[in-house]
Amino acid sequence: MTRVLVAYGSSEGQTAAVAERIADVLESDGHEPTLVDLGHSSADLESAEYDGAIVGASIHAGAHQRYVAEFVRDHRETLNRLPSAFYSVSLSAASEDEESQAAAEELLEGFLEETGWDPDGTLSVAGALRYSEYGLLKRFMMRRIASEESGDTDTSRDYEYTDWGDVESFAREFSTLVT
Ligand SMILES: Cc1cc2nc3c(=O)[nH]c(=O)nc-3n(C[C@H](O)[C@H](O)[C@H](O)COP(=O)(O)O)c2cc1C
Known part of the structure; x- marks a missing residue:
């Protein structure tokens, strides 16, 4: 059974709900997900021997939660070594306006550049x-x-x-x- 860390930052709960849905899918596919709210505790990515990691954050006032960026920066070598993915939750992603959607994508890319993380998959998803x-x-x-x-x-x-x-x-x- 493969162990997957599903870590997230969520200010009003939507990114947490997305993390829970991801964990449900992983579980139904036979994996063992561990959900960690980075706003409340840190995830022991180094010693816990995860086989993969998914990290999520939401956008507030043009930026993702700083504590999620810090977590990713602190663990970027491990994240870059493991299968990993990042998702970003925002209102811009819900917009019908292409410019707003592009703005959400840019913030997602900016987060990865700033943290030095090159995940295998990304998702910009509408929030609430x-x-x-x-x-x-x-x-x-x-x-x-x-x-x-x-x-x-x-x-x-x-x-x-x-x-x-x-x-x-x-x-x-x-x-x-x-x-
Ligand atoms: C105070 C505040 C500021 C926000 N700023 C942005 C923003 O700059 N860009 C954006 O696309 N969405 C913005 N949003 C929308 C959130 O990204 C959206 O509500 C998302 O679902 C929040 O996820 P969370 O519940 O996991 O924190 C903002 C929401 C709030 C409450």
Whole structure:
């Protein structure tokens, strides 16, 4: 059985939900995933003898979580040696505007350049708008951003844009890499 680290940073929970779906797919393919929320604990990538690693982060104010970048930088040699993949969750990836989607891809590429990581696979995936969980200021700010992008501005409900089919294909592809 192959052991796969599924480590992530998530500010409002969507990247965590994606990590859980990836872990479900890996498990159903016969692997042994270990989920680690890098915001709360560190993953012992060096000594735990993982056979592969998937790392995820979300974009806030034009950048991925700094602690995820630090984790990747600290472990880049191992990540570059093992089968590995990175996914980035954002609202830009949900946009119908090609420029916004390209901006999300650029941030993903920038993250890899900045950390010195060359993963086998990448995915830029749409996240969620969780108006009900934002404080007043954040709700106002996100509503303004959504309105600029012709997105959803009814703050009385939440919106999920994640394409779970894409997430599952990404996980399945990785699964074949570590088999
Ligand atoms: C305060 C705030 C700032 C955000 N900034 C960006 C941004 O600059 N670009 C973008 O594409 N998405 C942005 N988003 C959208 C998030 O990437 C999206 O909500 C994602 O689902 C968050 O994932 P998480 O729940 O794992 O943190 C922002 C969201 C919040 C709440």
